[in-house]
Amino acid sequence: MSTIRVVWGSASAPTSMASYDAALAAAGVENYNLVSVSSVIPADVDVEAVGTAPDLGPAGERLTVVEARATTADPGRVSAALAWSQSVDGGPGLFYETSGEMGREAVERRVREGLESGQQLREWPFGDPRVAVESCQADAGTYTTAVVLAVYGESDPIL
Structure with a gap:
């Protein structure tokens, strides 16, 4: 694994799972089985x-993946954010994620504070x-x- 790609997307649909699947499609990762890890960058x-x-x-x-995800059925804004920083000497780094029913500025402030x-x-x-x-607007x-999502490398066989 040599690259971690940060991807994003949003979507609306008639069910919670359908909107999540469509948001993953907007990010280009809808056809994989996602396995979440905590937040350390090798x-x-x-x-x-x-x-x-x-x-x-x-x-x-x-x-x-490391994933920030927010879903709502209420009108308003829904936001997800991922922040990261790597060691200046090529050592490890760190991801932090947050999400919720809030605007862009609020979620960015919150994820920066977490990082x-x-x-x-x-x-x-x-x-x-x-x-x-x-x-996005809900x-x-x-x-x-x-x-x-921070996507670690490429996919691996699950079986």
Whole structure:
């Protein structure tokens, strides 16, 4: 694994799961079985914010991710954010995620605060933080989901 790609998407649909699936499709990762990990970036790995994932392997395979996800059935805004910072010396790094029924500025502020808190727990020389935010308007009568995911490498066979 040499690259972690940060992808994002949002969508509305008649059910919660359908809106989540459609948001994953907007991010390009709808055909994989997602396996969530906590938030540590391995040393010597590139992190690229790409928006939509390229082809990462055959459908149905396992894909390792850090995921920020928010779904609502209420009108208003729904937002997801992922912040990250890597060691300046090529060492490990850290992802932090947050989401909720709030606007872009609020979710970005919250994820930056979380990342800063996580950095204080570690004695690594962190570089400047980066943030990816997906925020969209949710309308009454439908479910809306926003996702931001850090996708670790390419897919692996699940069986």
